[in-house]
Amino acid sequence: MTIHKKDNEWSEPCILCEQEKKEGIHILEAFLCKECEREVVRMEPEDPAYADKIKKLRKIRSTTLFS
Numbered sequence: 001m002t003i004h005k006k007d008n009e010w011s012e013p014c015i016l017c018e019q020e021k022k023e024g025i026h027i028l029e030a031f032l033c034k035e036c037e038r039e040v041v042r043m044e045p046e047d048p049a050y051a052d053k054i055k056k057l058r059k060i061r062s063t064t065l066f067s
């Protein structure tokens with residue numbers, strides 16, 4: 001994963017929205033921005049978009065495990 005350094009500020013591309021954000025959490029090697037974290041937490045498991053996002057997160061996890 002590429003980490004961009006701009007002066008003293010760090011931003012990383014979010015795994016879900018693919019936008020560079022400064023605030024967020026790290027899940028293993030992946031970066032999840034604050035907005036997406038909140039979105040995932042708020043979503044209902046029945047929501048099709050939720051499954052989609054979780055799938056993306058699982059993808060990272062398995063890539064990390066098997067690489």
Ligand SMILES: [Zn+2]
Nearest residue numbers: 014017033036
């Ligand atoms: Zn995001």
